[in-house]
Amino acid sequence: MTVRAALRALALGAALAAGAAALGFAAGNDDCLACHGDKDQKNAQGRSVFVDAETFKASVHGQAEIGCVDCHADLKKVKDFPHADKLKPVDCAACHDKENAQLNASVHRQPHRAENPITVSCADCHGTHDIRTKDDAASSVYAINVPDTCLRCHAERVKIKNGNAFVRQYTQSAHYRALEKAGLSLSATCVTCHGGHDVKAMGDPQSRVSHKAIIRTCGRCHVGIEKNYLEGVHGKDYVKGSKDVPVCTDCHNEHRILSPDDLGSRVYATKVAAVCSRCHDDERLARQYGLLTSRLKSYSDSYHGTASKFGETRVANCASCHGFHDIRTSNDPKSPINAANLARTCGKCHPGAGTNFAKGKIHVVSTKTENKSGHLIKVVYIVIIAGLISVFLLFIAADLFHRMRTRWTKT
Ligand code: HEC
Ligand code: HEC
Ligand code: HEC
Numbered sequence: 001m002t003v004r005a006a007l008r009a010l011a012l013g014a015a016l017a018a019g020a021a022a023l024g025f026a027a028g029n030d031d032c033l034a035c036h037g038d039k040d041q042k043n044a045q046g047r048s049v050f051v052d053a054e055t056f057k058a059s060v061h062g063q064a065e066i067g068c069v070d071c072h073a074d075l076k077k078v079k080d081f082p083h084a085d086k087l088k089p090v091d092c093a094a095c096h097d098k099e100n101a102q103l104n105a106s107v108h109r110q111p112h113r114a115e116n117p118i119t120v121s122c123a124d125c126h127g128t129h130d131i132r133t134k135d136d137a138a139s140s141v142y143a144i145n146v147p148d149t150c151l152r153c154h155a156e157r158v159k160i161k162n163g164n165a166f167v168r169q170y171t172q173s174a175h176y177r178a179l180e181k182a183g184l185s186l187s188a189t190c191v192t193c194h195g196g197h198d199v200k201a202m203g204d205p206q207s208r209v210s211h212k213a214i215i216r217t218c219g220r221c222h223v224g225i226e227k228n229y230l231e232g233v234h235g236k237d238y239v240k241g242s243k244d245v246p247v248c249t250d251c252h253n254e255h256r257i258l259s260p261d262d263l264g265s266r267v268y269a270t271k272v273a274a275v276c277s278r279c280h281d282d283e284r285l286a287r288q289y290g291l292l293t294s295r296l297k298s299y300s301d302s303y304h305g306t307a308s309k310f311g312e313t314r315v316a317n318c319a320s321c322h323g324f325h326d327i328r329t330s331n332d333p334k335s336p337i338n339a340a341n342l343a344r345t346c347g348k349c350h351p352g353a354g355t356n357f358a359k360g361k362i363h364v365v366s367t368k369t370e371n372k373s374g375h376l377i378k379v380v381y382i383v384i385i386a387g388l389i390s391v392f393l394l395f396i397a398a399d400l401f402h403r404m405r406t407r408w409t410k411t
């Protein structure tokens with residue numbers, strides 16, 4: 001405490017104590033600010049106890065005319081100044097019991113793992129003297145500011161199963177980009193996916209990101225996609241409670257959700273086959289659901305698959321022929337692979353493709369032993385594609401060599 005402040009404190013302390021005792025009134029904000037409005041006011045540990053009167057006045061509590069002592073309640077009946085050094089922590093629940101009850105039932109107030117000895121208080125997310133409503137752009141819980149607020153703890157401090165890098169991946173997502181760069185407050189934030197007060201632990205069936213709830217959570221914003229998904233073969237089984245069918249996050253990731261045009265996306269054209277065949281070449285699933293396997297193998301053996309392996313994005317991947325959200329069985333008349341629709345499906349990329357073009361079997365299993373001609377065709381494809389690429393590379397090299405030589409001869 002500075003000398004000036006100490007003198008003022010003494011004088012004011014005496015006056016306040018006399019006033020409060022005489023009138024029985026609680027101290028007003030101005031009384032507290034007489035000391036706490038001083039930028040140099042520090043506690044015994046040298047930490048500032050300055051409170052910015054303007055910030056407080058602009059806060060939701062300042063606006064609602066909540067007084068200092070309504071929160072710092074043990075000073076309500078203050079008799080002497082300076083007051084006690086140690087005060088009771090503020091109890092927000094005194095006025096917000098509904099939010100407090102929600103928080104108590106959340107992972108943030110349930111017993112934590114031993115490596116996380118952290119108590120989560122209201123002030124950790126809302127602040128103290130600068131609290132604003134969630135629709136105020138300056139609030140720590142306004143959509144655009146939510147990631148920073150949660151990442152204060154989740155970027156590093158809190159240890160979780162998948163490692164903190166898993167959570168930080170959100171900052172690479174299309175959702176974060178929309179929020180940060182475009183200021184699109186309707187984009188997905190930590191809170192739209194996990195909740196604010198009612199955040200649940202992984203594995204808790206009540207979590208908004210549980211297998212059971214995730215379609216609804218993403219579908220809140222991606223309404224049309226949710227509808228398509230539920231009409232497809234995967235969605236129909238999902239509704240029945242199957243855990244073997246893919247949900248949004250199996251194909252798009254949990255946090256690092258990107259546009260399909262982004263090379264890093266799990267559903268970038270050349271990566272779709274890997275996503276689908278994780279299940280469709282799985283023997284256990286095949287037996288259980290009577291599925292045809294060797295989908296990846298037969299696709300890889302096709303011209304499309306071979307070219308895709310070389311990075312060609314224009315050729316067909318699983319999703320170009322089957323669709324992706326409302327995938328249907330071949331005997332469903334609405335399926336793009338239903339015999340009646342195949343010509344149109346191939347025709348998207350092979351203009352003028354007739355029924356004859358589309359007739360050939362697509363998923364031909366062609367291992368060396370089973371089908372020599374299929375294997376031969378694959379070898380021919382590889383040779384042709386590798387040949388084309390080599391010629392191209394040779395051309396670039398020759399061109400480069402020519403340019404360099406012209407330059408050398410000039411200098
Ligand atoms: C006479 C000056 C003075 C007045 C008036 C005063 N305070 Fe303080 N207050 C201090 C000082 C000095 C400290 C630092 C105490 C210490 O050394 O830890 C402090 C600390 C505090 C703390 C932190 C306590 C803790 O546990 O860390 C709170 C909260 C607080 N004051 C609230 C108030 C409120 C509310 C009022 C009005 C009712 C008020 N003060 C009036 C001087 C004052
Ligand atoms: C909405 C409730 C609320 C109101 C109103 C409020 N405070 Fe606080 N104040 C807090 C919280 C929360 C803390 C953090 C410590 C704690 O939890 O007790 C805090 C901390 C403090 C501290 C300790 C230093 C610091 O900033 O951490 C001081 C001093 C203080 N308040 C003074 C005041 C004064 C003076 C007023 C009136 C102008 C006031 N407070 C109004 C909630 C409030
Ligand atoms: C883990 C972070 C976190 C904690 C801890 C937290 N809140 Fe919140 N709170 C939020 C978020 C985020 C919102 C905005 C919710 C939304 O956008 O739907 C919010 C909204 C609110 C609202 C406004 C509700 C509305 O409908 O407008 C109040 C009041 C509130 N919180 C009080 C509290 C109180 C009191 C505590 C402590 C018992 C607390 N919060 C603890 C994150 C938190």
Ligand code: HEC
Pocket residue numbers: 060061064066070071090091092093094095096122123126127128131132133134135
């Ligand atoms: C003395 C009662 C009281 C205490 C204690 C109190 N508040 Fe409030 N709070 C209010 C009032 C009154 C409002 C004004 C708006 C309303 O709720 O209608 C409000 C509003 C809020 C809002 C904005 C609500 C909205 O509609 O968006 C948040 C967030 C909030 N308080 C958080 C807190 C937190 C966090 C604490 C503890 C640090 C706290 N409050 C302590 C009375 C209180």
Ligand code: HEC
Pocket residue numbers: 147150151154160161162163166167170175188189190191193194202203209210211214249254255257
């Ligand atoms: C688009 C929805 C979405 C957004 C946005 C999102 N998450 Fe997640 N989060 C998930 C899903 C899905 C999981 C994994 C669920 C599972 O495996 O059961 C998850 C898991 C987590 C986990 C647990 C990881 C573990 O290993 O235990 C934490 C912590 C987490 N998220 C925090 C955050 C934070 C902080 C943010 C904001 C910076 C955020 N999330 C944004 C959907 C989201």
Ligand code: HEC
Pocket residue numbers: 107108111112113114116118119120121124125149150151152153154158159160161190191194195196199200201202
């Ligand atoms: C004050 C630090 C703090 C803040 C701020 C915070 N959290 Fe947490 N969070 C924790 C702690 C501690 C745990 C418990 C970890 C454990 O169980 O060991 C946790 C757990 C979680 C979990 C469950 C992780 C799991 O593996 O089950 C999710 C999801 C989560 N928080 C999301 C959020 C979101 C969303 C926000 C912002 C609205 C947020 N957190 C803000 C400290 C914080």
Ligand code: HEC
Pocket residue numbers: 215218219222225226229246247248249250251252260267269272319324325
């Ligand atoms: C079986 C895998 C799979 C599942 C499950 C899945 N998607 Fe997709 N999704 C894809 C593929 C593949 C694409 C890219 C198609 C393309 O190249 O245009 C895509 C594209 C998208 C797009 C980009 C816009 C568009 O329509 O092309 C969004 C948004 C999207 N998905 C959201 C979701 C949501 C929300 C869910 C859950 C309801 C979901 N996806 C479930 C595979 C899937």
Ligand code: HEC
Pocket residue numbers: 174175178184186187188189192193214217218219220221222248249252254257258259260
């Ligand atoms: C709160 C609303 C909201 C929620 C919840 C949400 N999203 Fe989004 N999502 C958006 C918005 C808005 C965009 C558009 C961003 C842009 O234009 O770049 C987007 C973009 C996407 C994209 C990229 C589309 C493209 O073509 O660039 C994918 C993929 C996606 N979301 C999937 C998901 C998945 C999966 C979930 C659930 C885990 C989810 N979203 C939850 C609002 C949401």
Ligand code: HEC
Pocket residue numbers: 233234237244245246247250272275276277278279280285289290291292318319322323324327328329
């Ligand atoms: C998480 C595992 C998983 C992923 C990933 C997955 N599927 Fe499936 N799929 C299944 C299961 C399980 C069924 C069986 C559902 C049933 O028959 O009731 C199925 C059924 C199908 C069917 C109907 C097959 C039949 O014989 O009835 C087609 C077609 C299909 N999936 C295509 C795809 C495509 C294309 C992708 C990638 C975009 C994909 N799947 C990704 C698990 C998966």
Ligand code: HEC
Pocket residue numbers: 272273274276277280291292295296299304316317318319320321322328329330331337342361362363
């Ligand atoms: C060029 C278009 C095309 C591509 C690419 C393609 N498929 Fe197919 N798929 C078909 C056609 C046509 C059928 C039905 C006739 C057949 O079995 O040949 C089919 C049948 C299937 C079936 C059985 C569905 C049923 O109802 O009988 C599954 C499962 C399947 N494909 C999965 C995949 C997976 C996984 C990939 C990617 C690794 C993929 N497909 C790539 C066109 C394609």
Ligand code: HEC
Pocket residue numbers: 303304314315316317320321342345346347348349350357358359360362
């Ligand atoms: C997403 C676009 C796309 C779809 C859908 C598609 N293809 Fe292709 N396909 C290509 C491209 C690109 C090539 C490379 C050569 C070319 O341009 O003709 C190719 C090459 C081929 C080739 C080998 C080269 C040739 O022209 O003879 C065959 C055979 C073929 N496709 C059959 C089909 C059949 C059958 C279907 C429908 C079941 C189909 N494709 C659907 C893009 C597609």
